Amino acid sequence: MAAPYELKWGILATGGIAKLFVKDLLLDPSTRDVTDVKHKVVAIGSSSSKASAEQFIEFVEADKNTTRAYGSYAEVLQDPDVQIVYVASPQSHHYDNVLEALRAGKHVCCEKPFTINAKQTAHLIRLARERKLFLMEAVWTRFFPITREIVRLLHTERVLGPIQRVWGDFSRLFDPSPEHRLFKPELGGGALLDLGVYPITWNFIALYEQNGRKGPSEVRGTILKARGYDVDEYTSVSMVWDNGESQAVGTASCSLSVQTPRAYCVAIQGEKGDLLVEWPPYRPETYILQLKGKEPVKKTFPVPGQGLFWEADACARALRDGKLEADEYTLEESLAVMEVLDRARETAGYAFPGKLEKVYSE
Template identity: 45%
Template sequence: MVYNARWGILATGGIAKTFVKDLLRDPKARDTNDVTHSVTAVASSSSKTRAEEFISDINIPGNPTTYGSYDELVADPNIDIIYIATPHSHHYQNARLALESGKNVLCEKSFTVNAAQTKILVELAKQKKLFLMEAVWTRYFPLSVQVRELIQKGEIGEVLRVTADNSIGQGGWDQSHRMLNLDLAGGALLDLGIYSLTWAFQTLYHTLPLSQRKPPSSILSTMVKTASTGADEDTTMLITFPTTTPSNNLQRTSHAVAMTAFPVDSNPDKQNSARPAIRIQGTKGEIQVDGPAYRPERYRVISKTREGEPVKAVREVENVFPSNGHGMYWEADEAARCVRDGKLESEGMTWEESVVIMEVMDEVRRQHDLVYPEKIESTDYPIKL
């Protein structure tokens, strides 16, 4: 039997629009035959009219219910999963509202603004036996799955080093823009750096068996802040892991360099001439992933050639996005399957891993005294933001 996941959409901004458009695409076009999706309710905190305009703009079928408050949305009995699409400054309050109301949650990344908030959400989901997942959509791309499987099979040997860059070459925003506004937890780290960290963790951490995953043993970083608001505009992290992957038979550390910035661009001509954005380097070769780091479409496997040996052909692999989609449908499929099967968390993005990544960002912020307003950092609930 095909399971239909009934979604409630919390917030009506650009990311919500992109997500819902993907939800409405034919699952069979991406070889998904066991789950489907429908939108049964939409809420905007500004007005019910805004929710109605959102539905009309996308032409969402089925006459979804509209609400002018999030409290009304989480009380709707015809919702299986709530997708939270607010700025990450608001994720803790919004996700907790949904969980307290007995709703399963898919929450945009970064999960929250600090690890303390994430831990509370995890404990609450555990207590209430509800599904909760950070919407790190890149994790669920077939490309990402393939890269992780290549590492686990030992295709490039023991992985010792990963470099990942997600920089956009943009700026000149007004101080109120979400990228610079500390009231919205603005800055490069939480908004863009999460993707660089995603590649570091999904290759050096997630490719190990659960029992062998160990958090970073060292975190070093540099940061440049914007003069106008103090939000970070350029952050580089050097993260040391106490193991290598996939076997850790070398009994040594590995490390990742995760970079993110506004002023420079990891794909300056938008043609991937600067390829790759991610390099995964092992003892038998490397995997290169072309940018952008959040939505890559191709990678190549380069095998090590010893002196005197014939050069092995570079294996180039392209992964297109079916039905001209953005790629958010794969994480939606995963969330639907987990809810259908009674799972509280996804194996592709476990609670534990989300917490560890938040702890890394906490430490980077601590090293550079990057603090958000007290209301945003608080674990108190409820707080009106």
């Protein structure tokens, strides 16, 4: 048996999602029945201080002898042992951080949302392809075993027949605070980019393939801003998927002030029945298949750890096989999702402040 392919990671940022990601990377792959790839964290970079990176290494219980701590992102990108970087900074910084990584010749896995707008994402994709570097948006939900099974049921077996309607919601109650990043417009805060991306992703899981691997033909967003904060508090996005051969409608909603009813958070409806995804939309474990005239079938896929390792495994396999993007979630689809987010904000008259929407010429 061939030795597993080992991918060496550098981590940009030391916040909560970076900690969860690295903890998952450090788990033995055999605990998720993976034997062909493995991961090694070789560098942690903090934007504030080396001490912060050292505290991160201590917290995640990484090997202090083989994991280097840096007080800047630039030092991580200069480390010759780093093959790929995981960008876990606030979304307001994704565009700049990924650009810096690609210019340094590093492969990149960037936390969602990819950027603030689609033009920024398109620029990153263009640069990665020009430099023959791997690039992927870390929408972890796309890589779960449950998601792969749902994709197979919908698009290979076509158990629902033509899909006619998709509904998804991700809403959580947050206490408004000027210190919380979701209430800071300068960090790309608000419900849409953080929460709304998940129900939109489920629309794409169900309808992108059926629509000829194209995004929706019509998008309309409705936004209510949080009182006292210039961020979206309630957002609904309606989509029409019509490629001339098939038609479907999709809706996605999100909120910072109410909670999604917990029975299910996604409904995919077709001519032959429904497929329901139980809470939560970002880390689901259970779906219910209800075909017309048949008893419902409920299936559960337990998630060991957090489930972030599956997206890392996809990065490793792609690089092992000489690919510049992941089969499970292509760059074109990432761009199409970003275009929906843009159009939802545009039709609702909502833009981010200052230079967040900037795009560099290169």
